[in-house]
Amino acid sequence: MRHILAVLVENNPGVLTRVAGLFSRRGYNIDSLTVGRTESLNISRMTIVVEGDDLVLEQVTKQLHKLIDVIKINDITSEQYVDRELVLIKVGADPVIRGEILQIVDIFRARIVDIGRRTLIIECTGDEGKINAVIESLKPFGIKELVRTGKVAMLRGQKFTSISETKEDE
Amino acid sequence: MKMTAAQALIRCLAEQGVDVVFGYPGGNILPVYDAMCESSGIKHILVRHEQGAVHAADGYARVTGRVGVCIATSGPGATNLVTGIANAYMDSIPLVVITGQVPTTMVGTDAFQEVDITGITIPITKHNYLVKDASKIPLIIKRAFYIASTGRPGPVLIDLPKNVLQEKISCSNPSDLKLLGYKPNYKGHKSQIAMACDLIMKAKQPVIYAGGGVIASNGSDILYNLAERISTPVACTLMGLGGFPGCHPLSLGMLGLHGTRYANMAIMESDVLIALGVRFDDRVAVDFSSFAPKAKIIHVDIDPAEIGKNVKVNVPIVGDVKLVMEAMLVRLEEKKEEQWLAQIEAWKSEYPLKYEPSTELKPQFIIEMIREITDGEAVIVTDVGQHQMWAAQYYRAKKPRTFITSGGLGTMGYGLPAAIGAQIGDPGRDVILITGDGSFQMCMQEFGTAVEQGLPVKVIILNNKSLGMVRQLQEFYCDKRYTATIFQKNPDFVKFAGVYDSLGLRVSEPGQLRSALEQALKVKEPVIIDCIINQDENVYPMVLAGQPLSQPVDR
Structure with a gap:
């Protein structure tokens, strides 16, 4: 597990x-x-x-x-938590197929952060499932380069991972 | 008052109560040596190889219970310490290890005598520091001693670049020791202790399995009271020998791979196993899945990571072994399981430790003679191999901190330098090194240190002209193919003593032994006794791989 x-x-x-x-x-x-x-x-x-x-x-x-x-x-595995990863993906994007890529970016609420003559860099955050899905969707266009951060996570609500654990928010 | 960081370092060591350091100088550590000669109160023992310094500090720490300190220069000086640091780490011995380092401007450039010693020693130190800010030296020294000596003790290394040592700082006494992530738990959990005591009171066939933690926590007296209160036999690990008197009627001697047959049978038949300051090492359990199969296990240890690591435990108690035993004594009433004790006695007389009486010089006889002549009052230091096991079996150590041996790492060459440290730590006692011709030759250059310092260490070499323990393994596991375990050429150890103008004696017959030992013990300087023994002599009992603890090969 x-x-x-x-x-x-x-x-x-x-x-x-x-x-x-x-x-x-x-x-x-x-x-x-x-x-x-x-x-x-x-x-x-x-x-x-x-x-x-x-x-x-x-x-x-x-x-x-x-x-x-x-x-x-x-x-925190068994607790309620929020987890996120960030990925940067450089895809091959000739002008003719850019529209299609933009649609995928929209669906995943990702962002285009760089446009080259033949490439786009897409930034996406989300949990692991979403990141995997966006990567799968972009594969057909040719992923030239990919970097992901690994997971960061935080407990929801009144629970904390801090030195003074008992500290309650006002 | 401003002083160099090196001077501050010496002052901080003195403040920690350090009166002796073991070391070997070199270029990058030079400022420390320069500061040392100005200081009073700290004696420096110059060894012949850095490995000798760290083992000596280790032997000193084991005998005194205090933190041992050693110093070496950067690069090869530091790497020569590595084995000794690992040795101390495996046996939980408190050390502060100080190394020189190239100047901070040169760090990372593959400079002359540069090595990343903090990187190298991460897995074998409790903690280590590379000091870049000279003003932090007083704080780091204080923390290092605190970390080394508290909780589960262990070695802490401080790496000091030369330019940092030369900086001028004001040496203040830091009051803030706070370490956010280090809070050892000393007092055991009350309800766990209560549960353990209930289990003990109901036990019909209890056994105490006592280890190095009993000695480290200075809990031997309490263990004595505990064992007597509940009339429970005590089996000691190699590290626990001396933690319970070896000739007490309740003593089972050592357990494990070369343990007494009755200790191992008691473990295998026990219904409650009280494990005190032990770690269920593979040389004790041999096979984890079949260890103490009928027992509910109570495990007391200061290191939570040891509990449940190798063997499943029923009542875990994290805490200082001595304090937990004290808390147990408050609850435990007197009890005595007559039937069980009778069974133990029956095993003892049926399967005693034994060797064939012979006209030739037997290693077991040598150990028994040492025990008799010293009445168990000497400090025994061993090396690693057959002689170590014979010493563990037949010496029946009487008191804590009088049986000094490399347990976890099994470091050949440990013995002589450790004996030097032990003698310095306890000048009033006879220190006797029991070693083999193989182990002795690994660090025999330190004989010069012993002679130079006028330390009356007695070196008893059980000389079988071979690497006996490995040879024994070859006999059982390699069809007697004795590859690379026979020494075709050994030095004449009597002459070796002679070149240092020391006394060397040779014993090849049992009749010569007593007078040789008595003569050696009268001399107030180092003596070597070269005892010629038979190559075919084996350590028994011996539990073979895959066999249950209770069915060893015996003679």
Whole structure:
């Protein structure tokens, strides 16, 4: 089963190496890992999608906790959450077929962010299913280049993944 | 007051109570050495190879319970520490390891003697630091000692670029130790402890399985009280030896692959297994799926990641082993399962540890003689191999921190430098290294360190002119094809002692042993005793791969 972990880490040099290295040396499978700053200056947040049964997940979580730089780990898989990915796709787009591509872009509420003489760059955000669907739809036009971010995710409503977990919004 | 960062470093070490460091100098660590000679109170032990420094710091830490400190330069100095760091990590030994690094402006340029030691040691340290901001040194030193010595102990490495060491800083005493992501849990969960105690009170065939955590938490006395209160036999892991007196009637000796048959039978028949500061290592369980099949397992450990890692546990308790045992003692009443204890006694007399009495010098006899002459009051240090197992089986260690051995990593060459560290940590005791001719030759250059420092370490070499443990594996698993395990040429170890102007003795018959040992122990300087033993001698019992713990090969 795939699990989504929201992990808060101290923003120290090497923290990504520590986390990524732990996964590879203990033989855990990472589907995706994203990392970026948070509302606090010295804290970064990783969203890690990891494949494994409950036993594996228990070990992953415990081993991650042993890293001094890891502050908090939240397995949000079974909770209500919002998750998003962003993709940039460069498609071959001769002027004659651009109309067709524009329609697809419209349907997925994606955006054109660059127009070249023979190419378009399309930007799309959404959950994994939507991103996969837009990629499938654009394949026939010839995808020249593709980059996606991996998942970021956040709990809905009154639940938080933050240092002061109990903090309620007013 | 302004001082160089190197001077601040020395001052911070002194503030942490460090009075001895083990090290080897070099270009990039030079500012630290320069600062050391101005300081008083910290003694530096110059070793012959950096591996010796880290093992010595490790031996020092095991004997004293304090943090061991070692220093090396960048590049090869740092990489030579790697084995020793991994060794300490596997056995949860608190170390602070200090390495020099090329100047920050040169980092990443493949400069002379540059190596990414923080990158290399991520998997084998509890934490590590590459210091780029000199003003942070006091804070980092304080944190390093805190991390190394608390929770599940382990090595912490601090990498110090040369220019950072030369910067002038004001050495303040940082008060803020706060680490957002590091909060070890010491007190076990109350209701879990209650559940464990209920289980113990109802148990008909309980066994205690005690490991290095008992010693690390200084919980040996409490374990003694616990075992006696509930009259429960105690099997120790290699790391746990000395955590419970080996000659106590409730002692089962060591369990596992080369454990006593009665310890392993007790484990396999137990209905409640009380696992204290252990990690169900593969050399203990041999086969995880068939380990203690009838038992409900209570597992106490400070590291939550160890609980449920290899074996399914019924009552997990995360906490300091000593504190949890104390909490258990409050609840546990006296009990005694007579039938079970009678069964244990029957196993003990039916399957004792034994070797054939012989006119030739037997390794087991040597260990028993050492035990007799020292009355178990010495610090025994071992290397890795057959001699280590014979020592574990026959020495019957009496007290915690007196049986020093490389458990998890199984590092040949560990013994001599660890014995040096042990002797410095406990100058009042006899320190006896039991080693093999293979292991000894891996770090024998450190004999020079022992002689130079005037350390009366006694080196007992069980010399079978081969790599006995591997040879034994070849006998069982490779149809006696002894590839690359026989030494065609060994040095004369008696002469080797002689070149350092030390005493060397050779023992080849049982009758010579006692007087040789007594003579060696009278000498207040290092002595080597070269004991010639038979190549065909094996360690028994031995559980073969795929066999249950209770059915070892025995003689």
